[in-house]
Amino acid sequence: VPKVGNARYSAGHHRAEQQPFTIPFSMVSSNRWLLAGGQLNDNQYNALDLLLDRFFDERSGEATYDAFRNFLDAPALRQELDETGHVHEKTFDAVKRRVMAVPRGVFDQDAPPITDLVRDFVRPGRLSVVPTYHLTSSRAAEMVVLALSSLLIDQKLSSDPRYERIKETPLVVGMDEAHDFLADADSVQARKVIGKFTEAAKQGRKERLGLFLITQDPQDIADPVFKQLNTRIALTLSDEDAVSSLNLPTALESRVTDMQRGSMAVYSPDNSKPVEVVGLPACVTRHGRE
Template sequence: MFRHTLVAGSTGKGKTHFTKNLLRQYATDKRYPIENHDTGDTEHSRLNIVILDPENEYSEMRNGNPELADKSGLVERLQRQGIEVGGIDSLQTFVPEIGRTNAPSTGESRNLTIPFSLVEDRPQLLMPYKPTEVTRGALENCISAYFDQTDDPSYAGFIRFLDTNADSESQLRQRYSIGEKTWEAINRRVTDDAYEDVFDHGTNPLPEISNALFREGQVSVIPTSHLHGAKEELTVLSILSYIIDNKIDDYDVDEHVKDTPLLVAVDEAHNYVSSPDTLRESYIVERARDAVKQGRKDKLGLFMITQNPEDIDGDILKQTNTNVLLGLREEVVQKVPSVPRGYEKDIANFGKGQAVVKAPDVEAVEVVGLPYCLTQHSN
């Protein structure tokens, strides 16, 4: 698990159904050894599963599948085989509160705020483009100067800070030699509706509720079905970067992330860890590359779910131990290096729920997923 998993399949091949059944097996009371970052002592903690859910499908996992009750003796038979069946009592849903959106219906949930404070250590979040070195350096200097002079950072406060330094003779612009064209480029780049809508909405900033979100033994679902385009990208990459940075770094980290075994499931993963086109994407991909290399040591597993495995960054795929490949189009199969030899033609013809499972140094195994979901699955 901490050596990472890929679940890939075309639309309609049973990818989400298969994934729910697989993730259900991890939601147990099993404990994993992990080193406390503060004391260095080895502790044993239960797994925290975080699911980034773009289609609002995984909150259902708190409920059992009512259809199983009609199948005489089935649940008992599965449980005798060591298969976890039924809803997950310890599942919590955290809905990102984003401006000018309607939150999805998920049942019981808590709101989640993306605070602008995350930008202090991750200025790349404000760079969904490829800036020149001059513009990047100037913007990073402005961000650093802003955080140095405030104890209550916000996106609105940052914009006001820039406004107060609009004069070319301002102390900020003189200190960093920011000329007029560069200043215009900075303001043009940071004045964006997506930033205004994503940052600082609500009363539950991510760092302040990390003890609730990254709780051992819990499944934490973060639905993003109400988000699209730039809002979705900024929200998801902010959350991913927070998790990865605090998990694999050693200084000034969030203890709830650092000291908890984590499995991070990312649906539609190709949208977030593909070959990067912008500085923001480059940052998260580089961090994800570090994470997959250190995951086993830090007890961080990346669980990627996608219909476009050919778009996942190659360095990340190389470090992905377990590959579950459901039916894929023939042209996709040809581009995926993890397809086991001898299955290239078969995978294109797989039926719903049919898959091949491959891991390094283990012979590929062809399986057929259970025809029923072990938790609720409406779609």
């Protein structure tokens, strides 16, 4: 459960073990785009990169979000970078505004860092679920989801991983509302995120990493990622653009718009013919606390 500011997670509907965690600002060192949001151009992003390099070089013992805010508040830094030609003062101001706009409470909260909980978060035979619906800021939820996804993907694809548990454990990373995180957009952050997930989809199989993206709007998933996902499972979809984006055979495409509950179309062009799976008329699994 991500601890973000004063947000509280209510878990009266299940008895699963809960472990609060925080995103340590140190993760930004290898994922600079987490701070960029979607509003920095290439020049501003390069300036952010330079500022973070300098910050982490100087403050390795206190690499927190608040410390970085204080670092940017120093008037002498802005003046020095402008006079030396490294970062124009207006570019500096644009970067600073974006950094200050990060929802307070995303980083360095009173909970164990997720990087200290890897052996609990990733365990063979276990399902770990990270809820974000209790977070009131959509950007905070986006930052949490992308930070965790990047941790798993980077370690899986790394030739020199820091966390052997992630590297060695077969994983399926599931992302609900995937269109909120992987939509195509012309920003530095979007390009880096899309690039990361595209590489995961291309290279993940040999590293025993699978991606399971869940969305009501498949047409909004960036093409470089979507084209790498072979198997598609479609429940009822009424939007014509959503249905056509799945590239289902004509006969099956016409069925997707009026499927009954429990039915689905499964299409894996590289592995099988498309099929319609029909659910049982009654539930045979008991759910709940009994």
